[in-house]
Amino acid sequence: MADVARNLLASVPRGRPVRNPLSLVRVTTAIARTAAGFGVAFMLQSVPAMIEQLPNMRPAWSVTMVGALVASLALTVVVSVIDRGLRIGHVTFAVVYLIALISWPFAVIDPAQAPSSSYWLYYTLTIATAMATVGLGIRLATAYVVLAPVIYGIIRITPPGGEVTITQTVLDSVYAIILGGAITIITAILRNAASSVDRAQATALQRYGHAVRQHATEAERVQVDAIVHDSVLTTLLSAARAETAEAKELAALMAGNAIGHLRDALSEAPQSDAEVSVAALANRIADAAAALSEPITVDSDGVRPGRIPVAVGEAVYSAAVQAMVNSLQHAGPARRWAVVRGGGDDIVVEVGDDGCGFDPDAVPTERLGVRVSILERVASVGGAAVIDTALGEGTVVALHWPAPKVSKGPTATEVTS
């Protein structure tokens, strides 16, 4: 039991970002909204101190800085409500706050009248650190959490800052660091937990999809077994005993039916809701291409985010790999390339070389390689394969899914017929 648990844990990918981190997004939004809400409350709380202390500041500074702080706070409220550009809004507030803090001692008119009680910016100090935590990475946020209270403390010791005692200012700054640090640590813990949930969910989905595919493959195998037993074996037995012309004709008919059954079994691809991302497909093709005896680099710059049914992914993957293997086996020494591009509703995989090429009409029908493994495989999932080749001209195999609606060029069936 413990081994099972350990194996499960071992196979859960750790630290890898998930494509669709739903929980993390929710947690981040919730934290951003909380920060914005408390920001408004603390800003309102600092208004009495502002009224008391701003007359001793240069009017230009007061108007600019209070205006900028209020505007950026409003921005954080807006972005966290509409849930867009969270980082920008919150980082803006943190930066504006830092500018206000550093420029504060230079805008004091009369140091003798500097307040001995807390300066009004102290009320929103924790909010600024919380905003930095929301918007910045953990290292920068930690630096901010320590730096901003230290700057506040240093200014408080100077005459324009109020010239308070060191004990007093250390107590104030440490308080702000503890509070800001607690917020940062709790935020980091929540984000980590959310990421773990996302990863576990993605892994579970992946395993589920795998199980579905395995089950489908098993079902297909059983079906093919049955057909082989029922029709193919019977056909072979009849053919072996066929002495007369009628018997031979009957055996030929049975053989035709058996081939038809087998083909039906193949085309009845088991349906599943499982999907695979285009990027994952491109990765699989690239992995296979890199593992060939003569590695081919796959250009997947044109891949857009999107998902395709697993059956389509499998077909396109196998066909692409087959095309690359064919090129290696038959095209001779050549430059080879592969391109994956498109998204969930129009994916194109191109495998090409500038080798010796071949004449598609000259390939005997019995040679199943190109026909079954590339053309029919892609066609069976609603795609189309276009083979552009001629003797000495190189070969380009383009796999399209779904099949282009208006096809002017030769489609899969046209090439094979």
Added chain:
Amino acid sequence: MTIGVPRALIIALAGVFSGYHLVLAAYSLTFPYASETGAVIAGMLLYAIVTAAVLWPTRETRMPVWLAAFALGVAIALPPLITVVLDPMRPGATATPPGTSPRSARS
């Protein structure tokens, strides 16, 4: 797999945060704010006891309701009890910043 948060870290954070308020309270005793120093010390003791009781790492991860109610009651009762022994005429007494800052010796 189990997804959780590091309990010890959270408890330590809460302990540091709560304990720092006792440091601030002790610092405030160096100024003649309260007419009855004993009342402030009693309040600090009560606060320390509640903090310890709430954060004590028991096997149970969930806090019992009676303990939460007790802690909430103390949190509500403490401020008015301490306000009685403070001088309401002290300048700036209403503008104490969030949770901290006894006025400096200069004032």
